[in-house]
Amino acid sequence: MSRKPVVLITGASGEIGHGLIERLSRNAERPxxxxxxxxxxxxxxxxxxxxxxxxxxxxxxxxxxLAEYEIDLVFHLAAxxxxxxxxxxxTAHKVNVExxxxxxxxxxxxxxxxxxxxxxxxxSSIAAYGLPSLAAKRAAGMVKENEFNTPTTMYGCNKxxxxxxxxxxxxxxxxxxxxxxxxxxxxxxxxFPGLISxxxxxxxxxxxxxxxxxxxxxxxxxxxCFVRPDTRIPFMAMxxxxxxxxxxALMAPERLSRRVYNIRAFSPSAGEIHDIVASAxxxxxxxxxxxxxxxxxxxxxxxxxxxxxxxRDWGHAPRFDLQAAFRDYLIPTIRKRYS
Ligand code: SER
Numbered sequence: 178m179s180r181k182p183v184v185l186i187t188g189a190s191g192e193i194g195h196g197l198i199e200r201l202s203r204n205a206e207r208p209x210x211x212x213x214x215x216x217x218x219x220x221x222x223x224x225x226x227x228x229x230x231x232x233x234x235x236x237x238x239x240x241x242x243l244a245e246y247e248i249d250l251v252f253h254l255a256a257x258x259x260x261x262x263x264x265x266x267x268t269a270h271k272v273n274v275e276x277x278x279x280x281x282x283x284x285x286x287x288x289x290x291x292x293x294x295x296x297x298x299x300x301s302s303i304a305a306y307g308l309p310s311l312a313a314k315r316a317a318g319m320v321k322e323n324e325f326n327t328p329t330t331m332y333g334c335n336k337x338x339x340x341x342x343x344x345x346x347x348x349x350x351x352x353x354x355x356x357x358x359x360x361x362x363x364x365x366x367x368x369f370p371g372l373i374s375x376x377x378x379x380x381x382x383x384x385x386x387x388x389x390x391x392x393x394x395x396x397x398x399x400x401x402c403f404v405r406p407d408t409r410i411p412f413m414a415m416x417x418x419x420x421x422x423x424x425x426a427l428m429a430p431e432r433l434s435r436r437v438y439n440i441r442a443f444s445p446s447a448g449e450i451h452d453i454v455a456s457a458x459x460x461x462x463x464x465x466x467x468x469x470x471x472x473x474x475x476x477x478x479x480x481x482x483x484x485x486x487x488x489r490d491w492g493h494a495p496r497f498d499l500q501a502a503f504r505d506y507l508i509p510t511i512r513k514r515y516s
Pocket of ligand 1: 258259301303369372382384385
């Protein structure tokens with residue numbers, strides 16, 4: 178009896194999942210199954226073959242999926258983000274680290290069952306960086322993947338370790354076994370900048386001030402930004418993030434010189450975002466009310482990242498720079514959403 182070949186997305190009900198499901202469902206050859214603690218939004222349900230409501234930490238559920246489906250591509254999106262993780266660090270560790278470990282084991286067993294590598298796409302984050310001071314952040318400019326790997330948040334620590342775990346599964350899995358064990362996980366990670374979607378709002382992150390400001394303005398709600406206007410970190414429009422994940426997932430392994438890649442699109446200050454939003458929505462009421470603690474987290478993230486390797490190895494090429502992101506994607510789509 179043969180199992181049905183599919184792509185698996187965990188954490189599918191979240192922000193990235195929303196866009197990824199829509200994008201992957203355009204390819205009828207590779208049906209998608211999804212897993213999340215929550216049910217899928219009604220507009221997404223018809224796009225997937227099956228949705229499992231449950232946890233990546235539930236071994237019986239993962240066994241059921243293994244028994245039913247043949248999977249050679251996993252997008253492991255389930256995570257507790259950086260702000261929420263500071264209120265529940267043990268839960269963040271469970272979901273972000275133990276959940277990732279469980280999914281890597283799942284991928285290894287999938288690979289053993291069908292004999293092919295399983296591409297494991299892991300969204301990591303600029304939170305994996307930790308700059309020691311604002312002065313160091315300004316001096317560092319664009320950071321490379323292997324610099325400043327000293328995160329200050331639980332989420333950042335979890336993401337950095339998740340990258341190491343995945344690389345271990347791909348390159349050194351059970352390296353001392355008497356019988357050679359074939360590593361079946363082809364692990365690939367993208368360190369995403371803050372992501373801005375026109376159709377969903379993030380929850381629990383610390384880069385959320387940018388999307389929150391834009392959505393509040395479009396909705397006609399006042400917004401108090403929780404970071405200083407001079408605060409700068411990289412951001413990207415959601416469609417470019419989705420495209421990047423798919424590009425990296427499909428790239429031939431011999432083209433990849435590393436397992437963890439930075440990517441960037443634009444890197445505006447909070448004040449620059451404010452100004453663009455104010456000119457698009459002249460009635461928007463936007464103020465600043467700095468939350469010193471969340472500011473501290475954003476100040477520890479780089480003001481930009483060097484994504485030379487991603488551009489060279491797998492052709493990362495975002496469609497939207499700052500102006501185009503607002504003009505062609507965010508503003509028209511958001512206006513429609515709230516009209
Ligand atoms: N957007 C994430 C957060 O703010 C960073 O990857 O937690």
